[in-house]
Amino acid sequence: MTPDWLAVDWGTSHLRVWLMGPDGAVLDQRRSDRGMGHLSRDQFEPALLALVGDALPDGGTVPVIVCGMAGSRQGWAEAPYATVPCAPPSIGAAVAVTTADPRLSVFIVPGIKQVSPPDVMRGEETQIAGFLVDDPGFDGVLCLPGTHCKWVHISAGEVVSFRTFMTGELFALLEQASVLRHSVKGGDWEADAFASAVEDAMSRPATVAAELFSIRAAALLEGVGPGPSRARLSGLLIGLELAGARPYWLGQDIRVVGAGGIAAAYHDALAAQGASVATVTGDGMALRGLRTAYETLREAAQ
Known part of the structure; x- marks a missing residue:
């Protein structure tokens, strides 16, 4: 079935495309590892066609709504940033690509x-635009965990301010390229070790660098296994982030966006501080935001 339009989330590492039919129905979903970081500017169109070209009509034009790193300075075409405070940018601010x-x-x-x-x-x-489709009156803070975790203050349908923490990237670097790589691979998650590390980092952030090395020392001297060691590494870094992000979450209504794993870790760490926090699944949020942009485009064309 030929799609009416394409919804595209183009990240640094991956490309995700939804083939959209009438009334916003998803006909198919396709993914590839051809993210922005792997492409030069002239390779974006071929990468998209390689993934979905077989589904395009022989004649006519299919609208393609793209979000993510394809709009960066190193991407397909630079889409200039909107400036806070602002509503999440939509099709009216989009850049048309030849x-x-x-x-x-x-x-x-x-x-x-x-x-x-x-x-x-x-x-x-x-994603924020998609969240606001479901909860337009939300007034509080969104926590979007990931490689670079975002803390976003939302009020009256606008992004008021935000702050990015490189916690996920720091975890990956320490896990893969530091002396800790010998101590944190594998094992089952240890909730108590995580909670204790969060508390240590929040109460004594100046000692986190020393506490990180203690993970290696405890493995050598006390036989602490990779499960609790990995949980402690995560807890120290997330605790350090929570200490830095306290002006965002303290006294606020918080939604952690995601499911399982890392989202649950942030939820548990915030709940332990007595924060008002709930978790909402991130599945479909970006698509809802892209669908809203397409509907605006279609209405403007009528």
Whole structure:
């Protein structure tokens, strides 16, 4: 079945495309590892066609709504940032991309920037738009865990401010490239070790670098296994993040966006601090945001 339009979430590492039919129905979903980080500017269109070209019509044009890193300076075409405070940018601020294939009509939704302190997001703004479709009156803070965790203050349908923490990337670097790599691979998750490490980091953030090395020492001297060692590493880093993000979450209504694993870890760490926190699944949020952008485009064309 030929799609009416394509919804595209183009990240640094991966490309995800939904083939959309009438009334917002998903006809198919396709993924590849051809993220922005693997492509030069002239490779974006071929990468998209390689994934979905067989589904495009022989004649006519298919709208393609794109969010994420395809709009970065190193991406397909730069989509200038909107500036906080602002509503999540949609199709009205999108950049139209000239394509060689006449079947494609591509629009890239911009990200959001914050001047002071300097910060940026691309892709998360479309997730936020999707969240607000379901909860338009939300007034509080979204926590979006990931490689770079975002804390986003939402009020009156706008992104008021946000802050990014590189906690996930720091975890990956320490897990893979530090002396801790010998101590944290494998094993079952230890909730108590995680909770204790969160508390240690929040109460004594200045000692976290020493506590990190103690993970290795405890493995050598006390035989602490990789499960509790890994949980302690995660807890120290997330606890350090919570200490830094306290102005965002303290006294706020918080929604952690995600499911399982890392989202549950953030939820548990916040709940232990007495925060008002709930978890909402992130599945479909970006798609809801892209669908809203397409509906606006369609209405403007009528």
